[in-house]
Amino acid sequence: MEQRSKIRVLLVEDNEINRRVLMGLLRALGFEVDVACGAVQALKIYDDCRGGYDVVLTDLYMPQMGGDELIKQLKERAYDSQPKIAVISAALSGPVEELAAAAAGWGADAFIAKPVTRAQLSAFFEGLLSDE
Numbered sequence: 001m002e003q004r005s006k007i008r009v010l011l012v013e014d015n016e017i018n019r020r021v022l023m024g025l026l027r028a029l030g031f032e033v034d035v036a037c038g039a040v041q042a043l044k045i046y047d048d049c050r051g052g053y054d055v056v057l058t059d060l061y062m063p064q065m066g067g068d069e070l071i072k073q074l075k076e077r078a079y080d081s082q083p084k085i086a087v088i089s090a091a092l093s094g095p096v097e098e099l100a101a102a103a104a105g106w107g108a109d110a111f112i113a114k115p116v117t118r119a120q121l122s123a124f125f126e127g128l129l130s131d132e
Contacts, residue, residue: 007129008032010083012042012058012070018114022057022088025118029125031055039065043073051079055128060089060099071106084128086110 009031013019019035026033034053036042039062046053056074060067067087074085087103090113100111112124 006032007054008034008052010034010036010042010046010053010056012036012039012056012062012067013088014038014059014062018059022114022116022121025116025121026057028118029122031125038062039067039070039073042070046074046077051077051081051083053083055084055086055125057086057088060087060103068102068106071103071108075107084109086112086124086128088112088114088116090114 009026011019011022011026011033013022013035014037019037023033023035034045036045039058042056042058046056058067058070067089071085074083085108087099087108087110089099089111096113099113103111110124110128112120116124
């Protein structure tokens with residue numbers, strides 16, 4: 001995997017506490033992180049950067065637009081490269097296997113359940129980015 005400091009992550013999370021925790025974990029792992037408070041803001045940030053992200057890590061359930069619709073809209077963007085799209089959602093919102101299958105059906109490259117530890121997030125990103 002390329003040097004983490006060169007990997008740009010767009011974190012999309014509507015819950016302020018989750019957003020702060022995930023942002024801190026991602027930065028502690030060495031990633032360059034931009035943050036959106038929801039899918040609508042994420043699309044604006046993504047378009048402003050002309051799709052210049054390696055990974056979009058998005059929550060599933062958000063007001064205005066959910067992660068499923070965000071994935072669809074990101075896939076429709078025609079920039080030079082497509083980011084890896086990963087869904088993160090609380091396992092309380094359904095069985096992990098069902099959530100992961102649904103995310104894959106929407107076009108996500110991976111799924112991870114929260115809460116998540118630094119070690120779990122590190123291993124998750126190693127796997128997500130290992131095929132590049």
